Amino acid sequence: MDLPDLPVRPALDEITATLDGHGSAVLVAPPGTGKTTLVPLALLALSGRVVVAEPRRLAARAAAARMAHLLGEPVGGTVGYSVRGDSRTSARTRIEVVTSGLLLRRLAADPEQAAVGTVLLDECHERHLDADLLLALLLDARDGLRPDLRLLATSATVATPRLAELLGDAPVLRVEARTFPVDVRHDPPLRGERLEGTVARAVRAALAGGDGDVLVFLPGVAEIRRTAAALSGVDADVLVLHGRLPAAEQDAVLRRPDSGPRRVVLATAVAESSLTVPGVRAVVDAGLARTPRVDHRRGLAGLVTVRVSDAVARQRAGRAGREAPGRVHRCWPEGELLPRYPEPEIRTADLTRLALDLACWGTPDGTGLRWWDAPPEGPLRAGQEVLRALGALSGDGTVTDRGRRMAGIGLHPRLARALLDGAGMVGAAAAAEVVALLDDDTLGSGPDADTELARLRAGTAPGSGRWRAEAGRLRRLVRGSGGPARPARAAPVVALAHPERLARRRSEGATRYLMAGGTAVELPPGSPLAAAEWLAVAVADRAPGADHGTVRLAAVADRELAELAAPALLTEADEVRWERGDVVARHVRRLGAIVLDERRLDRPDPALLRAALLDGLRAEGTALLRWSDAARRLRDRLATLHRVLGEPWPDVGDDALLAGADRWWAGPFDRARSRADLGRIDAGPVLRALLDRRHTAALDELAPERITVPTGSSVTLDWSGDQPVLAVRLQECFGWTATPTVAGGRLPVVLHLLSPAGRPVAVTADLASFWATGYPQVRGELRGRYPRHAWPADPLTAAPTRRTARRTPR
Numbered sequence: 001m002d003l004p005d006l007p008v009r010p011a012l013d014e015i016t017a018t019l020d021g022h023g024s025a026v027l028v029a030p031p032g033t034g035k036t037t038l039v040p041l042a043l044l045a046l047s048g049r050v051v052v053a054e055p056r057r058l059a060a061r062a063a064a065a066r067m068a069h070l071l072g073e074p075v076g077g078t079v080g081y082s083v084r085g086d087s088r089t090s091a092r093t094r095i096e097v098v099t100s101g102l103l104l105r106r107l108a109a110d111p112e113q114a115a116v117g118t119v120l121l122d123e124c125h126e127r128h129l130d131a132d133l134l135l136a137l138l139l140d141a142r143d144g145l146r147p148d149l150r151l152l153a154t155s156a157t158v159a160t161p162r163l164a165e166l167l168g169d170a171p172v173l174r175v176e177a178r179t180f181p182v183d184v185r186h187d188p189p190l191r192g193e194r195l196e197g198t199v200a201r202a203v204r205a206a207l208a209g210g211d212g213d214v215l216v217f218l219p220g221v222a223e224i225r226r227t228a229a230a231l232s233g234v235d236a237d238v239l240v241l242h243g244r245l246p247a248a249e250q251d252a253v254l255r256r257p258d259s260g261p262r263r264v265v266l267a268t269a270v271a272e273s274s275l276t277v278p279g280v281r282a283v284v285d286a287g288l289a290r291t292p293r294v295d296h297r298r299g300l301a302g303l304v305t306v307r308v309s310d311a312v313a314r315q316r317a318g319r320a321g322r323e324a325p326g327r328v329h330r331c332w333p334e335g336e337l338l339p340r341y342p343e344p345e346i347r348t349a350d351l352t353r354l355a356l357d358l359a360c361w362g363t364p365d366g367t368g369l370r371w372w373d374a375p376p377e378g379p380l381r382a383g384q385e386v387l388r389a390l391g392a393l394s395g396d397g398t399v400t401d402r403g404r405r406m407a408g409i410g411l412h413p414r415l416a417r418a419l420l421d422g423a424g425m426v427g428a429a430a431a432a433e434v435v436a437l438l439d440d441d442t443l444g445s446g447p448d449a450d451t452e453l454a455r456l457r458a459g460t461a462p463g464s465g466r467w468r469a470e471a472g473r474l475r476r477l478v479r480g481s482g483g484p485a486r487p488a489r490a491a492p493v494v495a496l497a498h499p500e501r502l503a504r505r506r507s508e509g510a511t512r513y514l515m516a517g518g519t520a521v522e523l524p525p526g527s528p529l530a531a532a533e534w535l536a537v538a539v540a541d542r543a544p545g546a547d548h549g550t551v552r553l554a555a556v557a558d559r560e561l562a563e564l565a566a567p568a569l570l571t572e573a574d575e576v577r578w579e580r581g582d583v584v585a586r587h588v589r590r591l592g593a594i595v596l597d598e599r600r601l602d603r604p605d606p607a608l609l610r611a612a613l614l615d616g617l618r619a620e621g622t623a624l625l626r627w628s629d630a631a632r633r634l635r636d637r638l639a640t641l642h643r644v645l646g647e648p649w650p651d652v653g654d655d656a657l658l659a660g661a662d663r664w665w666a667g668p669f670d671r672a673r674s675r676a677d678l679g680r681i682d683a684g685p686v687l688r689a690l691l692d693r694r695h696t697a698a699l700d701e702l703a704p705e706r707i708t709v710p711t712g713s714s715v716t717l718d719w720s721g722d723q724p725v726l727a728v729r730l731q732e733c734f735g736w737t738a739t740p741t742v743a744g745g746r747l748p749v750v751l752h753l754l755s756p757a758g759r760p761v762a763v764t765a766d767l768a769s770f771w772a773t774g775y776p777q778v779r780g781e782l783r784g785r786y787p788r789h790a791w792p793a794d795p796l797t798a799a800p801t802r803r804t805a806r807r808t809p810r
Contacts, residue, residue, distance in 0.1 A: 003041065003070065006034030008175045012042040015173055019118065019150050020046055024167040027154040029175035031315060032276065032322045035154045036122055037066045040095050044078075046150065048117015052097040055128045057083040058243045058250055058270050063122075064088070064097040065251070084410055085473045086247075100130040104137070105410055108360045111141045118150040124163060125155040125311070126272075127344040127372075129292070133354055136369040137361060139166065157311045157341075166370050180321040186334040195223060195286060195331075200230035202284045202329040203264055207236060209327060212281025213256070213263040215271060217316050219288040219305045221442040224266045231264065241267040241277070244442040246466060253277065272315050276322070283320040285313060287332040291342075292349035294379065303441065304541070310338040344373050351375055353412050355383035356392055356399070360407050364397035389568055390417045409477055415439055418497035423478040425492050425564075432474035433457070434493035436467050438538055438553075443467055448528050449490035449538055449555040491555035492565060494536040499566035501537035502557060504594045512548065515540075516562075516569050516592030520548035532556040536565075562591055574601055576608035578616035582675045583609065606670070613672055614661060621654050622686075624678045631684035636719035637703035638687060644743045645702070650690040657686065664689035702743050710736045710800035717742075717749065723765070727752040730761060730778070731790065734798040739767045753778075756786050771795050 003009055008029055018025045029035040036052075036059075043050045054060040064081035071078055080089030081097040089096055098106075100121075107113065119138060124131060135153070142149045153163055153170075164170045187205065189198040199216060206214045214236070218224050224240050231238050237260075241253045253265055256278040265277055269289055289312065293304040308316075313330070320326025346354070354375060358366050364384065366375055387393040392403030392413055399407070406416035415435050422431030433453060437443055443463050444452035455461035456468070495502055500517035511523040511530050521540045523530055529551070539553040563570060569592040576585045585604035589597040617624055627635075641649040650656070657664075664686045672678055691699070703724075706714045711732040718725040724742055730753040740749040753762040753770075761778050764770040775795055783791045792798035 003038055004034070006032075006038060007178050008034040008038050011173065011175050012038060015039060015152075016042050016045055018171050018173060019043070019152055022171055023148075024151045024170040025153075026160055026164050026167065026170055026172045027152060027175070028156075028160055028172065029154065030156050030177040030179075031272075031318060032179070033175050033177050035175065036063050037070065039152070039154065040079075040097075040120055041067055041070065043118050043120070043152075044094060046117055049093075049115050050095045050118045050120065051103065051113075051116050052095065052120045052122060053100045053103050053131070053134060054097060054122050055100055055126055055131055056243050056270050057086075057099055058241075058245075059122075059275055060097045060099055061086075061247060061250070062254055062275050064095075067095060067097075085470055100128065100134045101410065104130055104134050104357060105408065107134070107137050107141065108357060108407060111137075111361075112145045113141070113149070114146075116149065118152065121151065121153045123155065124153045125157050125341075127342055127346075129345040129349050129351075129354060132344065132346050132372050133357060135166065136366075136371050137357075139370045140361070140368070156315055162372065166372060177318070179318060180323070180325045182317055182321040182325070183327040184317065184330065185327065186330050186332065188331065188333040194226075195288075196226040196230040198331045199223075199227050199284060199286050200234075202331055203227075203231060204234065206282040206284055206327065206329050207234065207262065207264070210281055211262075212324070212326075213265065213277070213279040214282045214284060215277050215280045215319055216264060216266045216284040216286070217271065218266055218268060218286050219290045220268060220303070222445075223286070223288075224268070227266055234264065236262040236264045238264045238266065241265055241271055242442065243268070243270050244440060244463060244466060269312075271319070272312060277319070278323075280319055280322070281324060281326050283316055283326070283328040285316045285328060285330050287313065287330060289342075292345055294348070294350040306343075307332070307336075307338060309340060309342045311341050313338060346371075346373050346375055349379075350383065350412075351379045352383035352386045352414070355380055356387055356403060356407050356413050359384075359387070359393055359397065359399040360404060364393070364399075387413060390414070392417075409474075411435065411439060414497045418493045419474055419478055421496050422493040425496070426489070428475050428478045429471075430489075431478065431493050432471045433467075434490045435474055435497070436471040437490075438494065438497060440467065440470070441539075444553060446528075447524065447551060447553055449494060449536075449553055451528070452553070453490055489555065490538075491536040491557040491561055494538045494555050495557060495561060495565035498536070498538065499569055500592060501540065502562045502566055502569075502591065502594070503535045503537050503551075503554075504562075505533050513537075513551070514594055516566065516594050518593035521551050522548050523551050527551070529554055529556060534558050534562060536561070559596070562594075563596075566591060574605060574608065576601070576604045576612045578612045578619060581616075581620070583612050583616065583673060585609070585612075604673075609673060610665065610669075613669070613678065614658060616675065616678070617654075618658055622657055622683065624675065625681050625683040625686070626679055627683045631682060631687065633705060633719060634684060634687050637699065637705070638690075640719050640724065640747070641699075641703050641743060644747050649695070652687060652690070660690070704742065707740055707749065709733060711802045713802060723747060723750045725750050725752055727754060727760070729754045729756065729758075729802075730782075731756070732800050732802060733767070734792065734795045734800040736800070737768050737771065737796060739765060755782060756789055 015027060027035055040050050040052050054063060060081050060083050064075050064079050067079040068075045076088040076090050077092055079095045080093040082089060082102055083099050084102060121135060138151060151167060160172045164172050187202040203214055203216060218227060221242055228238050239253050271277055287308055288305050289308045290303045291306050317328040320328050358364055363369060384393060390413055392400060392406050394400055406413050409416040415438060419431050419435045437453060446452055456464050501515050503513035503515040503521060506512050506514055513521050513535055515521055515537060529535060534557040535554040536557040537551055537554045540549040540551050542549040572589045575588045585601040586598045587601055588595055635652050638652045642651050668681045706716050707726055708714050709728050709732045713732055715726055715728050726749050741747060742749060748765045750765045752760045755761045762770060762774055779791045
């Protein structure tokens with residue numbers, strides 16, 4: 001076999017021998033070294049079938065075609081491929097390239113995989129959810145059923161020690177790429193410039209700066225379409241490359257004729273690795289990628305656009321230096337810090353499908369498996385709850401027969417449910433058509449699902465052929481599942497897939513809706529769906545910082561359909577809640593968060609009423625109660641003792657008071673029904689209910705409400721600050737040398753010494769020091785201002801007085 005002179009070729013014998021001797025290995029090799037195509041051919045020397053797992057369908061087909069070409073055979077001979085909806089293999093096939101997801105389905109059905117000798121896991125560094133799960137299940141299968149199964153993990157950039165450890169301290173082999181220098185330039189967006197404008201400007205600069213083709217990395221198909229329009233009139237053929245293109249169009253991009261015009265290839269992340277786009281001398285990188293994210297609180301899951309990692313940016317740039325010196329234009333500011341590696345999908349994505357795969361494997365929570373990163377507990381539990389609602393899991397977490405059937409369909413469990421149940425509701429053909437639309441994020445450009453279906457059926461929408469083929473495949477999976485029970489429109493199937501996204505308009509004429517899951521969404525301006533009271537929302541997203549989501553794809557629904565498609569969300573109960581600043585008591589029938597019917601409750605349950613009033617106090621604070629001056633002073637005294645002495649003096653902050661409501665909720669509280677009732681309840685008894693006899697007896701001693709000064713006056717203490725304050729006329733303190741203390745002598749009282757007019761003239765917590773150093777100055781000022789008052793030179797021997805002036809001699 002005459003193999004091309006690629007960097008991995010000299011290492012093929014070592015790779016094969018290492019894998020044969022150790023049973024596992026890690027191969028680290030950058031794109032362009034031949035690891036995806038030459039290594040599987042070398043592994044033919046080992047026994048058993050070779051299965052190559054690729055993260056994307058396009059990469060699987062391309063790798064199989066390249067290997068078959070090297071053997072001088074058609075695809076389907078020695079080398080074949082299988083992806084969802086498409087397979088070219090035969091009895092002679094010894095190397096089969098498959099997607100990670102398809103191999104997962106096979107492994108679930110037959111964990112032993114007796115005919116397979118070697119599994120090559122390609123592009124492990126991309127950390128796709130299916131690939132991470134596949135690695136964990138293959139390791140488990142090898143531990144229990146197939147100790148002879150060989151595993152080779154290949155990667156362009158990876159934290160190799162962790163991967164080698166997972167594979168059983170596997171040897172790590174490295175192959176360096178032969179690359180040419182790449183000149184890096186930054187072309188950040190101009191003020192107010194949209195992404196497509198920035199990228200188009202960089203493409204024109206790349207075309208003007210040298211020869212060869214230009215490979216452009218964009219986050220998704222929508223951006224590809226807009227950028228293609230922005231490049232109208234450019235002196236080059238503008239081509240597109242993404243995973244949903246028809247095979248013939250993909251192949252045309254991956255085969256460059258010897259002559260012809262220059263090409264600009266607008267691609268998604270499929271071109272980062274596994275694929276070689278020939279003729280490329282320049283790369284324009286938008287610096288963005290589409291990655292799965294789930295907002296569990298709002299019930300929104302989907303793809304979001306994020307900044308690429310440094311590893312990905314380097315990998316993209318390397319595409320420009322494969323065949324000759326190249327250049328890369330990065331559409332972000334120079335110096336911007338990028339994350340080091342991509343975030344593993346298992347940490348951010350919806351884990352419903354993973355939860356179903358684990359249940360089918362017999363380990364619903366994933367314990368006992370060796371994970372690169374274990375699934376987060378919260379998202380995994382959320383996925384299991386969805387599966388229970390869909391009937392895929394039983395109460396104890398084991399998979400049901402329905403769940404196994406859903407897993408075998410190869411779709412997200414929500415879509416599998418919509419296909420199975422939708423076939424009985426609207427017919428197999430209509431259900432398959434809607435599910436095929438929902439499963440392909442590159443189909444459709446408008447928000448109305450029924451309009452998009454009509455365009456696809458007519459063949460006028462991009463991707464109509466691919467959609468038609470997928471709909472046919474899905475229809476065959478549920479053939480004979482029953483006839484239509486409703487008109488064949490999109491809403492029933494969308495509602496079955498996403499019952500929590502059934503939405504009702506909030507008010508007449510508004511474009512904002514409340515979804516059953518509790519999230520508010522809004523139609524974009526000019527939406528043809530604006531007249532609908534009910535929507536079945538298929539796709540919605542939320543911009544960072546926004547308080548509501550935006551509907552991207554939906555179908556007109558109605559109440560009857562909502563209740564039919566989502567019976568599990570229907571509830572009917574008495575509700576007593578604190579809403580808009582007061583108690584609202586009503587009997588309500590709901591579809592999730594959506595109120596269908598309600599009537600006022602005249603005699604609400606006392607327990608519900610108490611809970612609502614407590615919610616109000618938690619939301620707005622105990623200021624809802626009536627705080628008399630005496631109650632406020634008592635609270636301040638208790639708060640000071642708790643701060644200075646600690647236990648057993650109670651915490652009287654709002655949180656502590658409400659946490660201990662059982663101690664004081666009685667009497668007037670039991671009769672309260674509203675905010676106004678709370679406002680009539682004195683807070684003093686609430687505080688005194690926290691005190692036992694011990695506290696009550698010691699309170700006045702440790703935190704007295706008043707202090708007697710040398711004249712015999714009883715002066716009120718102010719406990720509202722960090723230290724208690726005694727505001728007293730200076731003349732009443734003559735002869736007082738010992739500063740008063742409270743809290744058992746631990747806390748000095750701060751004296752605000754007042755003039756005859758009641759204004760502070762001195763503040764001290766050390767009377768002796770004040771008489772010695774501060775009083776002479778104060779005396780000098782006050783004698784002139786208040787000449788008829790007594791200002792003795794020696795305040796320590798003078799008699800304290802309440803009188804405001806000396807007697808005038810007759």
